[in-house]
Amino acid sequence: MAKQTKHTQPDLTALERLRAVGLRPTRQRLALARLLFAQGHRHVSAEDLFKEAMAHRIDVSLATIYNALHDFTAKGLLRALSIDSMGSYFDTNTSEHHHFFFEHSGRLEDIRKDKVRISSVPPAPKGAEISRVDVVIRVKG
Amino acid sequence: MAKQTKHTQPDLTALERLRAVGLRPTRQRLALARLLFAQGHRHVSAEDLFKEAMAHRIDVSLATIYNALHDFTAKGLLRALSIDSMGSYFDTNTSEHHHFFFEHSGRLEDIRKDKVRISSVPPAPKGAEISRVDVVIRVKG
């Protein structure tokens, strides 16, 4: 129970996480980071996080939620997802992985990278470089 | 030049397409279908199509553009895409295929199905059924 990959560091405190990426550990960023990374991996929208913060009596504005989500994403603490229209989601799992998307509920579920084998992809168009391959398995039912 | 798959029927008129899926061929649906399916496969936003219609002196409201895009999608004439946040796109290619997504420009490019080989996917969660597997290859540069 000591092994950690580059992308899974459950033991880091919110403060350590912010310091590690060079984000100033302000009161609100610390509080939000604690909410986001306390539990296992999650997919949250700005509104979700805002409500959660309110429930925890954390006084933070919606604008700050957006700022923090974007800052965290820019620094690699989160990964932005946009699978269905209307609304972005942020994934606390920044490691390489894929998703199930439940069409009726809009819910997302992680799929471990090794569960999907992509044995061939086309070469990147000239001048371009592949930055990521995202697989979304849409399910109904 | 006679072969056609279920999903590629370049010779159909707009009228035939609408009739085939049971949509009433109104003046505006016909005009929009002509714009959408005249040329090769495309990725258009509501705003794109609206501007294109205006350029062609087609008098249609933006609300109707949205209605038509959604109706066409529901009937399988289009496929909805949402890869980056802000803005949905509609793909005139409804056959099984994937996409390149150019991160800096936001442009999409189709990838033929056979160019991507997915040799294993996880089983659908119990009670669910896989409806589609979407692969997006994000490229930068």
Place this chain on the structure above:
DNA sequence: CCTAAATTTAGAATTATTCTAGACTGCTTG
């Protein structure tokens, strides 16, 4: 033609997100 049901439309309303400008705060320095 006449009617009923479907469609279109202008404009208001919603929703998600970003922007603005001023107030506040964390960090560095003296």
Place this chain on the structure above:
DNA sequence: CAAGCAGTCTAGAATAATTCTAAATTTAGG
């Protein structure tokens, strides 16, 4: 530790994409 500045936070206005509403129009059928 006080001072100051850059970075951050916030309320509220502003934008942008999309949906809704209710009325006017059009299509399909007899």
